[in-house]
Amino acid sequence: MSGYVARVRHDDLSSRSAEFDLLVSSAAQRWHKVDPLLPVPAHPRASTYPLLTVSDGAGRPVAAGTMRYSWYQPGEPGRTWGVPDQHWLTPIVGGPDPGAALDSLLTHWRDQLEALPTGTGSESAAVLTWPSRDVCGVLPLQRHGLQPYGVLAVRGFRRGVPPSLPPRDVTIRLAGSGDVAQVVGLLMEEHRYEEAFGGVFIQAETAEQTRRVVARALSRSPSWIWLAERGGRPVGLVWASPPERAHWAAPLVSASPTAHIGYGVVAEEERGQGIGTALVSQVHQALDSYGIAVTLLNYAMMNPLSGPFWNRMGYRPLWTTWEIRPALALR
Structure with missing residues (x-):
């Protein structure tokens, strides 16, 4: 994990699309193996929201996370469903050691949150969703203090x-x-x-x-x-x-x-x-x-x-x- 390098991207990823395709493919293979009802991960983008990437020693991305911030003003419906300031990370994690890659991604996400000028007060939350059956993420998430809160559950036809x-x-x-x-x-x-x-x-x-x-x-x-x-x-x-x-x-x-x-x-x-x-x-x-x-x-x-x-x-x-x-x- 110490050899991983993180950076925040706001630029077009088209020049490195092949490398990110490999990251998505690696995550998709793991997801399909643990739970066939999981979708293929969406290709990460840096055009709409900042993208935090983690690369190995050879510069290949092993994790990426889109960082999104939501703030709900008094009177907005969103105030009913959570704290006013919500910082979301949408992670895609691959490579030979996805647990270590996720751990590094979360460490650098914490660095990004700490550098923000506002929105991280007492009424804020750091939030992400993770595939329930992808257990390689449980220990890294726990080590960083995150706790499981909600479940999106699924039922198949006639179950x-x-x-x-x-x-x-x-x-x-x-x-x-x-x-x-x-x-x-x-x-x-x-x-x-x-x-x-x-x-x-x-x-x-x-x-x-x-x-x-x-x-x-x-x-x-x-x-x-x-x-x-x-x-x-x-x-x-x-x-x-x-x-x-x-x-x-x-x-x-x-x-x-x-x-x-x-x-x-x-x-x-x-x-x-x-x-x-x-x-x-x-x-x-x-x-x-x-x-x-x-x-x-x-x-x-x-x-x-x-x-x-x-x-x-x-x-x-x-x-x-x-x-x-x-x-x-x-x-």
């Missing part, structure tokens, strides 16, 4: 529990334009629960922002929001996005078409009665009939309910989000 009916007095239907208040109420309950895991920060504007998003979703037909009711009272929902509404998720997995489940909620007093399983069962039947190859969803690793439930429903980790707060706590 999961057999079709399940809800309790006798519970009905499940597609939500419509008249259900805005019911859907918002359940989502805000979910937001309040997720605050305990440090990934959701409810703002004064969150309820109204949620209402606007829900109203827009329910104006479509079908809404792809399934609502469970007991005696006309909302007790749970699952909100899915078919491929035409989940374009952002497609590059994260090798199979297609791809759908995404954004929310799965059961009211606290109704949990453990099979409502969630019945909701997901109906959603899966719709997705499978739609010809969806894979369905993705996110959950917080520290949520004691999400991981076990979604695993029973046929999901398993594909990508893991690692982070450290504040950003300069990165070692």
Whole structure:
């Protein structure tokens, strides 16, 4: 590792495209071996965001990471989903010793963060995603102080529990334009629960922002929001996005078409009665009939309910989000 050299690039990489092609090919081979559902890594670019590269003694790149910074002002929706100042690294790591290459990349990323004039205060985070089954990265990530926070999980076609009916007095239907208040109420309950895991920060504007998003979703037909009711009272929902509404998720997995489940909620007093399983069962039947190859969803690793439930429903980790707060706590 001591022989690695790092630099930050802002220039065109076309003159060294062959070398970076080898880096991408090396990472792609390792990814395919550990998890065939991982996509081929995207070729690193220096035109949009700064690119941090690590090269071996012969000048060949063994790791590259696109550095991106997001800052959310008060009142913006992004303030609900994380700290205001977020420093992201998108790594591609190859070579004969990918663990050492990642370790060097993280060391030099810390140097870059330390040199920044702003955005690394107490309300900042250093964040990256890493393939969940690519275990060569776990120890380097831990050594630099990063902790696994979130999971992007994947379910293949017709995976999961057999079709399940809800309790006798519970009905499940597609939500419509008249259900805005019911859907918002359940989502805000979910937001309040997720605050305990440090990934959701409810703002004064969150309820109204949620209402606007829900109203827009329910104006479509079908809404792809399934609502469970007991005696006309909302007790749970699952909100899915078919491929035409989940374009952002497609590059994260090798199979297609791809759908995404954004929310799965059961009211606290109704949990453990099979409502969630019945909701997901109906959603899966719709997705499978739609010809969806894979369905993705996110959950917080520290949520004691999400991981076990979604695993029973046929999901398993594909990508893991690692982070450290504040950003300069990165070692």
